[in-house]
Amino acid sequence: MYKIAFDDFFNYSFSLDSVIFGLRNGEINVLLIKRALEPFKNMWAIPGDLVYPDEDLSNAAERILFELTKLNNVELHQAQTFGHPKRHPQGRVITSAYFALVRIEEFHVEASSWAEEVKWVPFHEIPELAFDHNLILNSTFELLKKKLTYEPICFDLLPKRFTLNEMQQLYEYAFGVEMDKANFRKKIKPIPLISHDEKQINVKHRPAKLFSFNSDVYEKITTTEGYQFKM
Amino acid sequence: MYKIAFDDFFNYSFSLDSVIFGLRNGEINVLLIKRALEPFKNMWAIPGDLVYPDEDLSNAAERILFELTKLNNVELHQAQTFGHPKRHPQGRVITSAYFALVRIEEFHVEASSWAEEVKWVPFHEIPELAFDHNLILNSTFELLKKKLTYEPICFDLLPKRFTLNEMQQLYEYAFGVEMDKANFRKKIKPIPLISHDEKQINVKHRPAKLFSFNSDVYEKITTTEGYQFKM
DNA sequence: AGTAAATATTGTTGTTTGTACAATAACTAA
DNA sequence: TTAGTTATTGTACAAACAACAATATTTACT
Numbered sequence: 401m402y403k404i405a406f407d408d409f410f411n412y413s414f415s416l417d418s419v420i421f422g423l424r425n426g427e428i429n430v431l432l433i434k435r436a437l438e439p440f441k442n443m444w445a446i447p448g449d450l451v452y453p454d455e456d457l458s459n460a461a462e463r464i465l466f467e468l469t470k471l472n473n474v475e476l477h478q479a480q481t482f483g484h485p486k487r488h489p490q491g492r493v494i495t496s497a498y499f500a501l502v503r504i505e506e507f508h509v510e511a512s513s514w515a516e517e518v519k520w521v522p523f524h525e526i527p528e529l530a531f532d533h534n535l536i537l538n539s540t541f542e543l544l545k546k547k548l549t550y551e552p553i554c555f556d557l558l559p560k561r562f563t564l565n566e567m568q569q570l571y572e573y574a575f576g577v578e579m580d581k582a583n584f585r586k587k588i589k590p591i592p593l594i595s596h597d598e599k600q601i602n603v604k605h606r607p608a609k610l611f612s613f614n615s616d617v618y619e620k621i622t623t624t625e626g627y628q629f630k631m
Numbered sequence: 632m633y634k635i636a637f638d639d640f641f642n643y644s645f646s647l648d649s650v651i652f653g654l655r656n657g658e659i660n661v662l663l664i665k666r667a668l669e670p671f672k673n674m675w676a677i678p679g680d681l682v683y684p685d686e687d688l689s690n691a692a693e694r695i696l697f698e699l700t701k702l703n704n705v706e707l708h709q710a711q712t713f714g715h716p717k718r719h720p721q722g723r724v725i726t727s728a729y730f731a732l733v734r735i736e737e738f739h740v741e742a743s744s745w746a747e748e749v750k751w752v753p754f755h756e757i758p759e760l761a762f763d764h765n766l767i768l769n770s771t772f773e774l775l776k777k778k779l780t781y782e783p784i785c786f787d788l789l790p791k792r793f794t795l796n797e798m799q800q801l802y803e804y805a806f807g808v809e810m811d812k813a814n815f816r817k818k819i820k821p822i823p824l825i826s827h828d829e830k831q832i833n834v835k836h837r838p839a840k841l842f843s844f845n846s847d848v849y850e851k852i853t854t855t856e857g858y859q860f861k862m
Numbered sequence: 863a864g865t866a867a868a869t870a871t872t873g874t875t876g877t878t879t880g881t882a883c884a885a886t887a888a889c890t891a892a
Numbered sequence: 893t894t895a896g897t898t899a900t901t902g903t904a905c906a907a908a909c910a911a912c913a914a915t916a917t918t919t920a921c922t
Contacts, residue, residue, distance in 0.1 A: 411684060412643045414714070414725050453642060453723055457714040481712045481727045483645070483688040492684055494645050494725070496712045550781075565870085582872075583910060599918090605868040606918035796899085813901075814881060830889090836897040837889035864922085871916070878909070887900070892893100 413488075415495040416461045417448030417533065418476060419540040420469075422504035423557040426569050428523045428544075429504065430537065433468055433515035439489045440530030446537060447515065448495065461498045469518050470510040474500040475556075479540045487532045497536050499544065501556035545574050552591065552629045555613035561596060563608035564588075571631060590627065592617035644719075646726040647692045648679030648764065649707060650771040651700075653735035654788040657800050659754045659775075660735065661768065664699055664746035670720045671761030677768060678746065679726065692729045700749050701741040705731040706787075710771045718763045728767050730775065732787035776805050783822065783860045786844035792827060794839035795819070802862060821858065823848035 420431035432444045447468040451460040461476045476498040483494040504520060511518045521527075526537060547553055554570050555562075568584045592614040600607035621627040651662035663675045678699040682691040692707045707729040714725040735751060742749045752758075757768060778784055785801050786793075799815045823845040831838035852858040 412645045412682075414643045414645070451643075451714070454716045456716060457712070457725075478711060480709060481688070483682070483727075485685045485687060494688075496714075563870095580910070580912085581870085582912085585871080587909080603869090604919055606870055606916085608870060794899090811882070812899085813883085816900080818880080834898090835890060837887085837899055839899060866919105866921080868919080869917085871914100873914075874912090876910090878907105880907070881905085883903090885900105885902070888898085890895105890897080892895085 411492065413491060413493045414451045415448050415493050416451060416457065416464055417446045417495050417497050417536055418461055418465045419446055419479070419497060419499040419537055420465070420471065420474070421499065421501050421541075421544060421557065422520060423570065424504050424520065424522070426566075426573060428541070428557075428573070429520040430523060430526065431469060431471070431509060432519060432521050432526075432529070433511065434517040435514065435530055436516040437514045442516075443530040444521075444527055445530035446497075446533045447518075450493070457496065467513045468511075468515040470512055471502075471507055474502050474507070476500045479543050480536070482532060482536055484532065495536070497540050499540050501544075501553055503557070503559055505559070548574050549631050550629060552613065552618060555615075561598065561610040561612050563600060563610060565608055567611075587631075591629070592621065642723065644681055644722060644724045646679050646681045646724055647688065647695055648677045648726050648728050648767055649692055649696045650677055650710070650728060650730040650768055651696070651702065651705065652730065652732050652772075652775060652788065653751060654801065655735050655751065655753070657797075657804060659772070659788075659804070660751040661754060661757065662700060662702070662740060663750060663752050663757075663760070664742065665748035666745065666761055667747040668745045673747075674761040675752075675758055676761035677728075677764045678749075681724070688727065698744045699742075699746040701743055702733075702738055705733050705738070707731045710774050711767070713763060713767055715763065726767070728771050730771050732775075732784055734788070734790060736790070779805050780862050781860060783844065783849060786846075792829065792841040792843050794831060794841060796839055798842075818862075822860065823852065 422429045422431070431447065433447045435441055435443055435445050447465055449464045449468065451457065451464075455463070457478070458476065462472075465474070465476070466472050477500065479497040479499050481494065481496045485492060487493065487495075509518045509520075523541065526534070528534065529537065544553075548571065554567060558566055558570065564585055565581070567588070568579055568581065571584075572579055593611045594614050596610045596612065598610045600610070618629075622629070653660045653662070662678065664678045666672055666674055666676050678696055680695045680699065682688065686694070688709070689707065693703075696705070696707070697703050708731065710728040710730050712725065712727045716723060718724065718726075740749045740751075754772065757765070759765065760768065775784075779802065785798060789797055789801060795816055796812070798819070799810055799812065802815075803810055824842045825845050827841045827843065829841045831841070849860075853860070
């Protein structure tokens with residue numbers, strides 16, 4: 401091990417904040433925690449904490465998310481890194497945002513560690529958050545919308561079995577446009593979906609057929625043929 | 632100022648590494664420096680260094696790049712963040728990659744500070760680099776290729792005035808495909824280009840007309856109309 | 863059982879965009 | 893003037909897109 405020649409530079413800390421997106425009532429929701437600690441005690445925040453000295457980033461992101469919310473087994477992706485010198489009142493803390501997409505109904509969340517509460521909040525009702533978390537949240541949401549156009553991630557938000565209308569509504573919500581139902585169905589023809597014999601229940605009109613995403617076939621056609629997802 | 636309650640966590644350091652891409656002889660080149668310092672002394676590396684305690688990230692990236700290479704006035708964009716615990720032999724150093732696109736001929740580069748040499752290296756001749764810089768370079772190159780498809784950044788690499796063939800060759804190189812010349816020209820019709828009365832010189836065949844990118848009109852049509860660049 | 867209401871699903875048509883390839887024009891160098 | 897080379901335009905067909913009409917299926921109500 402070399403002798404460290406620049407001790408003064410080892411005064412930083414590094415944190416990870418995970419923006420967890422879910423879909424409820426046709427709107428994107430975000431998982432927030434209420435801080436039981438200073439600074440910003442009692443304010444809402446994106447779940448996040450400091451990385452341990454010998455921890456890899458992706459592991460740390462999983463650990464931190466689980467410690468605060470008991471949320472587990474979600475696929476976290478790196479987003480942007482934020483490092484304004486004054487973003488943390490207690491010192492120089494640089495943070496990387498991670499994000500994940502989940503089906504809200506399928507996961508149990510529970511406040512834990514220094515999180516006093518956890519809850520899903522519709523995107524348009526996000527309050528003022530701790531630190532620069534509003535900034536982080538907004539820029540990660542923009543990233544999500546961009547990714548929706550060129551990666552098949554809508555299926556991570558939709559229920560495992562969904563109607564084509566639910567899928568369409570998600571895109572209409574994200575892109576802020578209305579789409580023609582007939583044309584939408586033609587447009588998504590190349591996306592490999594499994595058509596089930598199952599239908600919606602408890603609807604007071606003709607129930608829609610349920611579909612699910614065929615990820616195996618998707619893998620195959622993206623690698624062997626040069627298929628490129630796009631909306 | 633709050634009292635810091637977790638001193639042990641303030642043992643990290645944070646660096647920025649800038650991947651500078653340029654185009655030469657139809658191939659992407661990358662600006663590398665030769666390290667005059669341990670660790671990895673005498674090895675080639677992406678220009679990068681530690682961030683000062685009260686420095687914002689984007690400013691730091693510019694400063695560091697200038698100190699090592701005298702390269703100035705380039706637009707740096709954030710890419711991925713790398714934080715494997717063992718990526719730096721002298722301690723826990725997390726790094727964010729930045730990247731920029733430049734016209735090689737227009738900029739003067741010069742080794743400075745602890746950079747012993749600077750040079751442009753064609754992408755396919757990149758040697759083994761210090762730290763995890765090969766990993767950083769490769770993933771940033773992938774990001775560049777992706778961005779080429781949905782942002783008009785090819786014009787930052789091409790000469791200010793370029794032929795349509797040069798533009799086509801850049802995309803053929805980046806995407807690894809051949810394109811039909813006639814169809815390429817039709818495809819780029821919606822992109823606002825200024826057609827000059829100038830032509831290639833010193834070519835031993837019919838010289839091609841020179842074009843330049845009309846960024847003003849591009850701004851206008853992306854904001855007012857909903858035009859979306861794509862290749 | 864029959865019918866209205868609501869939504870799912872399929873079709874039709876015209877327009878735009880993409881692809882393959884042919885034809886022509888423009889310039890250099892000898 | 894001509895051969896060689898490349899730029900540029902044109903044509904014809906196929907595929908994708910957009911707007912809208914028409915039909916089919918189911919639920920809820922009378």
